[in-house]
Amino acid sequence: MDRIMNSTAFAVAAAVLSFAAPAWSQGDTSLTIALPAEPADIDGCNTTVTGIGVIVKENIVETLTTLDPDDSTVQPRLATAWEDLGDGTWRVSLRENVTFHDGAPFNAEAVAFAIDRLTSDAIACRDRTKIANVELTTTVVDEHTIDIHAEPAQILMPTLLSFIGAVSPNTPADEISRAPVGTGPFRFESWDSEGIAVTRNADYWGEEPAATDALYVFRPESALRAAMVELGEADIAHDIAPQDATTEMDHAFLNGETTRLRMVMEPPLDDLRVRKAFNLAFDRNALIGSILSDRAELATQFILPKIDGHNPDLEPWPYDPEQAKALLEEARADGVPVDKELRLVGRIGFFPNQEEMLQVMQQMWSQVGLNVRLEMMESAEWLKLVNKPYPEDREAMLIQEQHDNNNGDASFTMRFRFHSDGRQSEFSIPEVDKLIEDAEAATGEERTRLFQEANRVISEEIVPSVYMYHMISYMRVSPEISYEPNSLSLIQLELADVTFD
Amino acid sequence: MTYYLTKRTLWSAVSLFGLVVFVFFMARLTGSPVDLYLPIDAPESLREDFERIHGFDLPLWQQFVDFLGGLLTFDFGQSLRQGVPALELVLRAMPTTLLLALYSIGLALIVAIVTGALAAWRPNSIFDRIATLLSLLGASLPNFWVAIVGVLIFAVTLRWVPTSGTGSVAQWILPVFVLAIRPAGLLVQVARSSMISALSSAYVKTAQAKGAAPARIIFIHALRNAMLPVITVAGDQAAGIINGAVIVETIFGFPGVGKLLIDSIMFRDFAVVQAGVMVTAVAIFILNFTIDIVYAVLDPRTRGH
Numbered sequence: 063m064d065r066i067m068n069s070t071a072f073a074v075a076a077a078v079l080s081f082a083a084p085a086w087s088q089g090d091t092s093l094t095i096a097l098p099a100e101p102a103d104i105d106g107c108n109t110t111v112t113g114i115g116v117i118v119k120e121n122i123v124e125t126l127t128t129l130d131p132d133d134s135t136v137q138p139r140l141a142t143a144w145e146d147l148g149d150g151t152w153r154v155s156l157r158e159n160v161t162f163h164d165g166a167p168f169n170a171e172a173v174a175f176a177i178d179r180l181t182s183d184a185i186a187c188r189d190r191t192k193i194a195n196v197e198l199t200t201t202v203v204d205e206h207t208i209d210i211h212a213e214p215a216q217i218l219m220p221t222l223l224s225f226i227g228a229v230s231p232n233t234p235a236d237e238i239s240r241a242p243v244g245t246g247p248f249r250f251e252s253w254d255s256e257g258i259a260v261t262r263n264a265d266y267w268g269e270e271p272a273a274t275d276a277l278y279v280f281r282p283e284s285a286l287r288a289a290m291v292e293l294g295e296a297d298i299a300h301d302i303a304p305q306d307a308t309t310e311m312d313h314a315f316l317n318g319e320t321t322r323l324r325m326v327m328e329p330p331l332d333d334l335r336v337r338k339a340f341n342l343a344f345d346r347n348a349l350i351g352s353i354l355s356d357r358a359e360l361a362t363q364f365i366l367p368k369i370d371g372h373n374p375d376l377e378p379w380p381y382d383p384e385q386a387k388a389l390l391e392e393a394r395a396d397g398v399p400v401d402k403e404l405r406l407v408g409r410i411g412f413f414p415n416q417e418e419m420l421q422v423m424q425q426m427w428s429q430v431g432l433n434v435r436l437e438m439m440e441s442a443e444w445l446k447l448v449n450k451p452y453p454e455d456r457e458a459m460l461i462q463e464q465h466d467n468n469n470g471d472a473s474f475t476m477r478f479r480f481h482s483d484g485r486q487s488e489f490s491i492p493e494v495d496k497l498i499e500d501a502e503a504a505t506g507e508e509r510t511r512l513f514q515e516a517n518r519v520i521s522e523e524i525v526p527s528v529y530m531y532h533m534i535s536y537m538r539v540s541p542e543i544s545y546e547p548n549s550l551s552l553i554q555l556e557l558a559d560v561t562f563d
Numbered sequence: 564m565t566y567y568l569t570k571r572t573l574w575s576a577v578s579l580f581g582l583v584v585f586v587f588f589m590a591r592l593t594g595s596p597v598d599l600y601l602p603i604d605a606p607e608s609l610r611e612d613f614e615r616i617h618g619f620d621l622p623l624w625q626q627f628v629d630f631l632g633g634l635l636t637f638d639f640g641q642s643l644r645q646g647v648p649a650l651e652l653v654l655r656a657m658p659t660t661l662l663l664a665l666y667s668i669g670l671a672l673i674v675a676i677v678t679g680a681l682a683a684w685r686p687n688s689i690f691d692r693i694a695t696l697l698s699l700l701g702a703s704l705p706n707f708w709v710a711i712v713g714v715l716i717f718a719v720t721l722r723w724v725p726t727s728g729t730g731s732v733a734q735w736i737l738p739v740f741v742l743a744i745r746p747a748g749l750l751v752q753v754a755r756s757s758m759i760s761a762l763s764s765a766y767v768k769t770a771q772a773k774g775a776a777p778a779r780i781i782f783i784h785a786l787r788n789a790m791l792p793v794i795t796v797a798g799d800q801a802a803g804i805i806n807g808a809v810i811v812e813t814i815f816g817f818p819g820v821g822k823l824l825i826d827s828i829m830f831r832d833f834a835v836v837q838a839g840v841m842v843t844a845v846a847i848f849i850l851n852f853t854i855d856i857v858y859a860v861l862d863p864r865t866r867g868h
Binding site for chain 2: 100102103110111183184185186187188190191194195237238240255256257279280281282283285286289290292293295441442443445446448449478485486
């Protein structure tokens with residue numbers, strides 16, 4: 063009798079379990095990763111592009127160095143050591159006994175090819191953006207040593223090496239590839255209507271990853287991506303909306319992005335008091351934990367605390383509508399057209415709930431008498447407003463921006479946005495120009511100090527922005543696997559970091 | 564009839580040509596692909612190389628002449644994103660969308676004819692009222708909402724079907740139902756009203772007087788005559804399904820023309836947008852053409868005109 067009861071209970075339990083977890087099976091080491099959008103290509107020279115890097119970087123194509131996700135320090139990868147020889151030349155030692163997925167040996171010749179291809183004008187590699195205005199030339203010293211000369215000299219050469227993906231010398235030099243060949247722990251398998259498939263590289267030089275293969279699928283709806291993990295159809299749902307992150311499977315992480323409103327300094331925004339009023343009348347804390355994740359952090363500058371040059375002494379603006387009103391009153395008395403209607407231009411698709419966020423800000427500002435009209439734009443339209451050359455009859459407005467500097471150094475942010483010749487700079491102030499130029503030329507503590515000072519002057523004295531938040535993303539991870547997202551996970555998701563419980 | 568169809572084909576060719584020319588210029592008004600492809604902080608030299616490689620540095624008139632030259636040989640140019648002929652990409656994706664449209668409109672027609680006919684048999688009955696309410700609801704619910712709610716109910720809660728993807732038959736169920744709901748809602752209304760007028764006509768009264776069974780009266784006598792307006796609206800709706808496919812294919816990760824068009828518009832892949840619009844327009848033209856022929860078969864009166 064007992065035996066019958068037991069076996070009945072067992073059968074019922076088995077039925078319940080199989081219903082609850084139809085797609086999971088023991089010993090399954092294949093991964094399915096649901097991403098929001100299908101990339102245009104997956105070339106090893108476009109790995110700094112968000113949707114491409116997340117698939118390719120360090121999975122298929124490895125870079126010479128990598129940056130630590132927590133503190134941005136440079137770590138060896140295919141390069142094992144580097145030394146500044148002076149005159150802009152760096153001697154780089156390469157890892158030995160490494161082969162590409164197509165059997166070609168990884169050596170100094172291969173690195174020279176990868177650098178030539180990356181910088182070639184026959185294909186427009188997007189990673190060239192990270193080494194803009196630098197001429198790289200290479201000299202092969204021996205099989206596993208290469209000299210890389212930069213003109214002008216690059217203090218940040220070890221960081222720049224983290225943008226150089228080693229693609230096989232058999233890669234077409236004049237064509238962007240949709241079938242990358244690198245040295246990574248996974249090799250490209252196929253790209254069809256189902257998605258992009260990779261399999262484990264049996265000849266990998268490093269530690270063998272736990273996953274045997276992975277399929278990347280593309281689903282633009284966050285709720286659907288999240289449901290896929292819940293149902294066992296996927297193991298990782300990348301970048302899901304806060305309202306879908308409701309379970310213990312959902313991990314929040316600082317994603318490296320910072321948001322701000324850029325102010326176009328035409329009347330009335332040419333007046334410092336008005337710009338300060340915008341900052342004082344915005345209750346930043348009110349949005350945290352409601353529209354935004356409770357893990358989002360207030361931004362005081364356009365770079366994250368982990369970036370060299372971030373100034374830790376800057377304080378977020380207090381919420382003080384009374385002081386904002388007083389400043390506006392003072393400006394109005396001086397004839398500043400503070401009642402003018404200003405455009406608040408948002409760009410569709412930066413992050414979830416952004417339109418609601420901008421609406422709340424608009425509401426807060428109307429309470430102190432600031433007249434703002436919200437306009438949401440598609441990216442192509444929005445781009446016309448943010449890059450120089452600006453139109454001559456440009457009017458004052460606030461433009462929503464999101465920026466990620468995951469490159470360890472403030473220089474990747476500062477010149478472009480705050481120096482007179484920066485393509486997105488809204489002002490020309492000799493003091494700031496000099497600070498940025500001096501910082502770029504300096505090293506060590508002096509460099510840090512100068513960038514910090516530049517950030518202080520910009521944030522406290524010039525006030526060209528309404529800095530908002532260091533942003534949070536959510537990733538849903540199946541309980542069948544272990545993966546902890548970090549600040550680089552939006553742009554680089556190493557399959558080798560996934561383990562199975 | 565032959566004269567009419569020949570004239571129609573010629574006119575359609577002219578409007579198709581007008582359409583691609585329009586799309587050529589409209590697409591280029593939306594901004595340069597350079598801005599979308601390259602990172603926002605890309606240096607000028609990179610932008611110039613990109614424009615030169617892809618021919619965006621040529622004056623617009625020259626790009627247009629090249630485009631027209633290609634059209635003569637059905638060459639829409641290379642896809643910017645994938646580096647293969649644009650037409651090939653579109654033709655590869657087309658069968659998926661056509662099948663999706665076929666299944667959806669087929670499902671919608673079956674539901675509409677049965678429900679509409681039964682509702683018309685006893686107007687204002689409980690069945691009629693419920694059918695009317697549901698069909699109005701179906702006709703007015705937006706696709707994307709139905710799609711997400713459908714996933715939550717049938718995939719997440721009930722676990723009857725997978726959430727998305729392609730490959731198995733089960734993965735077609737949700738997209739087909741989502742696409743069918745809207746045309747089904749509209750067609751129920753059309754079928755119902757045209758059945759009501761057919762059922763009150765003299766030949767139905769004669770059939771009733773002769774003692775024919777209700778099912779025979781509805782489905783044999785009245786239905787054939789009530790089908791003309793249903794076919795007309797179904798044709799319109801089938802064209803609409805290709806629009807709906809843009810949303811549904813994107814959500815469910817279906818490799819059809821809708822998803823291809825959306826991706827190409829997002830990346831300003833002009834060649835694919837042009838080829839996609841052209842092929843879709845031709846498909847809709849063939850559809851209308853077919854409906855005209857079906858019309859002629861169903862209603863002998865139209866054959867002479």
